[in-house]
Amino acid sequence: MLPLEGVRVVELTTAWAGPMAGRILAWYGAEAFHIESPTRTNTWRSNRDKPSPLAFPDHDPGDRPWDRVFTFNSQNVNKRSLVVDLKHPHGASVMRRLVDASDVLICNFRPGLLERLGLGYAQLAKTHPELIVVEMPAFGLDGPHADYAALGPTMEMAAGMSAMVAYPGGQPTVTGPSYLDPIGGFNAAAAILTALRHRERTGRGQHIELAQVEAAMQFIGPELIAGTDVAPEGNHVADMAPHNAYPTRGEDEWIAIAAEDDAAWSRLAGLMGQDELARDPRFATLSARKANEAALDALLAEWTAEQDKAELAARLQEGGVAAAAVETAPEQAASEYLAARGFFDELVHAEAGRHRHPGLPLHSTVAQGSQRSASPCYGEANGYVLREVLGLPEEEVEEILASGAMADVPAPGT
Structure with a gap:
């Protein structure tokens, strides 16, 4: 019943x-x-x-x-x-x-x-x-x-x-x-x-x-309590970097990647095969990454551009980095995840x-x-x-x- x-x-x-x-x-x-x-x-x-x-x-x-x-x-x-x-x-x-x-x-x-x-x-x-x-x-x-x-x-x-x-x-x-x-x-x-x-x-x-x-x-709610205005920054947020959608292989194909702290950024740099980026003074801390966010986004976009969004997202998730392929409605309809659920x-x-x-x-x-x-x-x-x-x-x-x-x-x- x-x-x-x-x-x-x-x-x-x-x-x-x-x-x-x-x-x-x-x-x-x-x-x-x-x-x-x-x-x-x-x-x-x-x-x-x-x-x-x-x-x-x-x-x-x-x-x-x-x-x-x-x-x-x-x-x-x-x-x-x-x-x-x-x-x-x-x-x-x-x-x-x-x-x-x-x-x-x-x-x-x-x-x-x-x-x-x-x-x-x-x-x-x-x-x-x-x-x-x-x-x-x-x-x-x-x-x-x-x-x-x-x-x-x-x-x-x-x-x-x-x-x-x-x-x-x-x-x-x-x-x-x-x-x-x-x-x-x-x-x-x-x-x-x-x-x-x-x-x-x-x-x-x-x-x-x-x-x-x-x-x-x-x-x-937080903004209402604080009474503050938030300057729009697209996909960027104040407390994470990188935090954006990046192009992948194919026409209008994208992946979303977010590093919630320095440790996540270090893991991402390692998965990129560029461990040195985690120690680069431009990117070693959140404040540094925010100050050089355009350069950071450009590096990631160059790295993701020729990769399959789904395969890359799976690899990043396995490596402990928050990532998701930007899905279309047809892809959602055929999703193995949703079918399994x-x-x-x-x-x-x-x-x-x-x-x-x-x-x-x-x-x-x-x-x-x-x-x-x-x-x-x-x-x-x-x-x-x-x-x-x-x-x-x-x-x-x-x-x-x-x-x-x-x-x-x-x-x-x-």
């Missing part, structure tokens, strides 16, 4: 952060319902007039591109899809009854949406005091920035991280594609698990506000076919989660919710389905 079997989660979410929280709970066995509108799909379904072929298996959007897109399908495994118009009387009624029959409601839209839909915590708690509601606004539910729109890259900039990630004289740089979103998702999942434990002890639900920008500020699960999707899906970095000897089903097709659980979850009579089911309040195909132009 999975740890969260019997827990029901409703996700009024989009993109990555909110769905990631639901994905983690579903990994542990929760029944998670991803809610979408007939007129506004999850932005990660890439339902556009001319979707990029790169987003689909075999570069083919097919007849149902919203069900075949890699982005949505990578983050919504183990879930069910309910497509309901929350502005339609029947749709609003279905949603309210589903929430009343659930344990957790997650929302990562702007503040005020739940209240406008009649799903605010104060309203829901009157009849369902055991409910846990989690809202994930970028800047919180109140304060001067509460109404600001935000995406992963803009939140990273607002959190102060990007000002520290740049080359000297260069513009601030984000760390990757919406890096903060999964961080918000993991924070939300942890908060929900804590709330479930609290409910187990007290019988009471609660409202949780998770401001994603504030969650990101944990990454610059059981990181990928092969799942079959009704529209997208059979593919390996990345798992989660959560391993337990007694409470292991799993990926059991591929991401849901758009609206595939509509009938299931009405009949099995809500237990509605067939006459009412047919009335709701015929009313236009639910759909299994996005509205034209969505």
